[in-house]
């Protein structure tokens with residue numbers, strides 16, 4: 001017997017339609033590439049999304065075609081996030097920090113038909129344009145047409161935005177159509193053919209045309225950074241994104257709602273900005289997009305001025321913010337929740353935010369391939385009674401699996417490891433928002449098991465409370481004398497030492513032991529520099545003698561090289577060892 005519920009496709013267009021009907025007056029604030037502040041409402045976002053859908057149609061974009069975005073985090077990128085999938089095409093968010101060859105590779109591989117590019121990013125795209133084989137139209141996004149709706153970014157907000165009208169409880173004034181003025185001039189560029197975003201918008205009609213789409217059809221693409229070989233394309237479906245958004249909104253997952261003001265520091269070109277654009281629209285949260293400057297000097301005032309209550313980003317960002325706060329003083333205003341993932345958050349940082357700033361610092365794990373949320377670590381009720389040390393140890397883990405992510409941790413024989421919090425194994429996942437294959441990539445079959453699980457390439461443990469810890473990436477583990485050393489554990493232990501700002505541990509080939517750990521350590525500013533003997537001494541409480549790095553393998557450097565999404569770039573460090 002079949003159920004008699006409606007066949008109601010779960011599609012991205014429904015999310016923005018709801019935002020307009022239910023939360024029309026909610027604000028979206030953006031820092032434009034020039035540093036000016038722009039604000040408008042969900043009603044404006046919706047109307048411009050509708051126009052943009054018609055712009056895409058006029059450009060000849062067909063359902064299923066890929067439309068690239070090469071942009072920072074701001075409202076026009078958000079409009080594309082909704083317009084492209086709502087008219088049936090596929091958003092391909094291009095990582096603006098990829099090496100040129102990789103950028104050209106992913107545009108060609110995805111066969112992008114149109115690319116929207118921020119004016120400030122034109123040079124990077126121009127550099128690869130001769131290699132692009134499928135793009136028939138570039139659209140440049142300038143700041144023209146935004147004058148009437150921007151602030152000058154000064155702290156006293158002397159711009160003429162609608163900010164004040166929200167303070168007395170009145171809805172902000174409707175601000176359309178000021179932002180549909182066409183560009184007066186386009187920037188000089190070698191990209192061709194080129195059109196101006198606002199010129200296209202000014203000409204577009206406002207007919208609302210949301211086609212009924214198959215919920216299994218593609219709505220977005222994102223290539224993983226490709227630590228080895230070419231980047232691999234993950235293709236999201238409407239259904240996957242919709243279900244992922246519902247899940248992300250659950251109280252014990254991201255769990256933010258209408259009352260929150262959310263700042264995704266994670267780039268919109270990376271893994272759906274961790275679902276924030278979709279979830280904020282679905283639940284009616286005010287959102288703040290930080291544009292291109294995510295330095296602490298820019299982020300901290302923005303968090304304070306806009307009353308940000310909820311934010312998300314990678315550990316390197318929050319480490320920099322912590323250093324800034326300690327130096328400059330002051331706090332983070334109304335901020336109360338910080339979701340941190342993408343790489344391991346050092347316990348010292350978790351402790352500092354929770355204890356010094358009273359912020360609920362929540363560790364999460366995810367991947368481009370999992371849309372991206374995989375696990376989230378909110379403490380369980382029974383942990384309220386644990387000792388502070390015990391609770392802190394639990395907080396450094398990455399949490400329980402999201403309700404739509406089924407997870408297994410297996411040993412070399414494919415057997416599940418015991419849930420003892422100590423036995424490591426390879427982490428496998430499956431679920432409705434987990435990739436089932438990479439786009440057009442026959443070689444990628446090895447990353448999937450025969451019975452349909454995705455091999456994450458992460459090494460993890462699971463404890464009796466079903467809490468997962470990522471101990472390493474398979475390729476980053478250090479194998480010394482036949483035994484494993486977790487590079488992540490060692491990094492975290494070094495970063496907990498006094499006088500250390502950051503540390504990354506990689507393997508150095510060794511004739512006798514196969515591999516030995518080498519720690520690259522950045523000293524904290526104003527200190528005396530790195531003291532290998534003290535680091536080894538403090539590690540010896542946590543690591544066996546054979547695991548400890550030799551003093552000459554603790555090397556001071558000025559900064560840890562980072563990948564395009566702000567993670568430690570161990571590939572570069574390994575190359576340094578060879579060179």
Ligand code: ADP
Nearest residue numbers: 225341342343344364365366367368458470473
């Ligand atoms: P890439 O890092 O290859 O560009 P992703 O952004 O998809 O691609 O990264 C996913 C990987 O990031 C995971 O497989 C895992 O190794 C790492 N990661 C994510 N969150 C965490 C975390 N909280 N702790 C440790 N590692 C993490």
